[in-house]
Amino acid sequence: MSNSIENFIASTYNRLPIEVSHAKGIYVWDEKGNKYIDTFMGIGVILFGHGHERVISAMKEKIDRYVHLSNFFLDEDALYVAERLVKETGRYGKVFFTNSGAESTECAMKVISKMKKHGKIVSFVKNFHGRTLKALSITGFDNIRTQFIDDSNVVFLPYDFKTVKDFIENEKDIAAVFVEVVHGSGGLNVIPREIVELIMEYKNQRGYVLVADEVQSGLGRTGKFYAYQHFDLEPDIVTVAKGIGGGLPLGACIMLDEYADTFSTGEHGSTFAPNPVALAAGRAVLEMIDENLLKQVFEMGEFFKEKFSQIGLVNGLGLMRGVKLDNLERVLKVEDFVKHGLLVNILSGGIVRFLLPLNIIKEEIEEIYRKFEDVFESL
Structure with a gap:
């Protein structure tokens, strides 16, 4: 993004160093063709993943x-x-x-x-x-x-x-x-x-x-x-x-x-x-929100908690989760996650906020976990 454009926008956000090309489901692509997983979905706005056909x-x-x-x-x-x-x-x-x-x-x-x-x-x-x-x-x-x-x-x-x-x-x-x-x-x-x-x-x-x-x-x-x-x-x-x-x-x-x-x-x-x-x-x-979906959200939330409890303290309910990495709050940087293909939102205290789509599946959670674990090991 041109710095001249940024000069006309109020400096109220630390923006990611990515020029987005398009997005689909849990994935976002930049103009260079790099693929990322979006773990916070527009800060909780995209309930069923990017570009849901319905x-x-x-x-x-x-x-x-x-x-x-x-x-x-x-x-x-x-x-x-x-x-x-x-x-x-x-x-x-x-x-x-x-x-x-x-x-x-x-x-x-x-x-x-x-x-x-x-x-x-x-x-x-x-x-x-x-x-x-x-x-x-x-x-x-x-x-x-x-x-x-x-x-x-x-x-x-x-x-x-x-x-x-x-x-x-x-x-x-x-x-x-x-x-x-x-x-x-x-x-x-x-x-x-x-x-x-x-x-x-x-x-x-x-x-x-x-x-x-x-x-x-x-x-x-x-x-x-x-x-x-x-x-x-x-x-x-x-x-x-x-x-x-x-x-x-x-x-x-x-x-x-x-x-x-x-x-x-x-x-x-x-x-x-x-x-x-x-x-x-x-x-x-x-x-699209019915009892079957709510049951799935609960189950996927429990699966997420089970996986991520291996590397940090997991808070929240369902697919609204926070993961705190012990002793890493001072070194966590969004850029470290971007390098591994993850778009994350880090709150104060080093808590990573996950606002995952309601239709996410186990394989996608596992993919997020593997990338998250790669970041964790690199730190």
């Missing part, structure tokens, strides 16, 4: 009809996608479509405000909810938050039962609690079950709003349609994005039960969301 076909078919209209028209795919997202919760609810996870979080924050919920908002250390100001205010990374916003009304708690219990017992005025049951950017840690039980116990007593962030963990990635379904968790709002659009920007704020009808005409809106082409892709994605 998803691409749905996009093309919709493009041939129209690319964009507006929310003055109702797209039939919006009805399907919204109904499916709500029905998978097993509750009554309504969807507000967004363009991203951050926008889904903003919608949730707006619901909390509209419902006159006052008091502290509880988030957790290493929760990630987005980079717009309100979403950032509840994101548990000091290094990216405090230089832009530091909301004294937001409290960040660690995954420590006593600390959480003491806070909830002593703080009588809690407006909402935000959870990521599997930390996406925060190291793929799974929320302790006793903390989930504590949150639900006091939710029933206090009536605060419970928001489950499923932007990364939802839509089958952990072996359940929503990751919170691994627990006895009953959120009032569920946020999704990333994979729902089949590679195009799309998200949703799913408002349940008493919060379903929070907004009236004119109180919230979006120019682009839901984009018809993204909706068509989203429908194709959702039509």
Whole structure:
């Protein structure tokens, strides 16, 4: 890529030294013909691998009809996608479509405000909810938050039962609690079950709003349609994005039960969301997520854990995994993996984040493992 082009783009990412030619399935090719395995799929956006024929076909078919209209028209795919997202919760609810996870979080924050919920908002250390100001205010990374916003009304708690219990017992005025049951950017840690039980116990007593962030963990990635379904968790709002659009920007704020009808005409809106082409892709994605697929995701996730536990500590659920290589966090470099044909995402602390496609097979996991092991040995 020409440096002159890069000079016109904000320097917010460390980009890989690769000019991509094309991608298919788990593979990406550069302009020189080199082949790489993509282990994080657009940071969790590509749920069924690059260039999936069913998803691409749905996009093309919709493009041939129209690319964009507006929310003055109702797209039939919006009805399907919204109904499916709500029905998978097993509750009554309504969807507000967004363009991203951050926008889904903003919608949730707006619901909390509209419902006159006052008091502290509880988030957790290493929760990630987005980079717009309100979403950032509840994101548990000091290094990216405090230089832009530091909301004294937001409290960040660690995954420590006593600390959480003491806070909830002593703080009588809690407006909402935000959870990521599997930390996406925060190291793929799974929320302790006793903390989930504590949150639900006091939710029933206090009536605060419970928001489950499923932007990364939802839509089958952990072996359940929503990751919170691994627990006895009953959120009032569920946020999704990333994979729902089949590679195009799309998200949703799913408002349940008493919060379903929070907004009236004119109180919230979006120019682009839901984009018809993204909706068509989203429908194709959702039509492929069924009980057989969820079972396969679970099985492949367990196979992945079994393999990679031989070389590091494996966190996460299903095909949303983190691998920490002991004593190597200071020497891990993305470039070392690129040399061995692997595209990886390394989080702080030397944790490699895997967001593998839901239709991955054992042979592909084994291929990733062999290449990963080659890197491990070279270090």
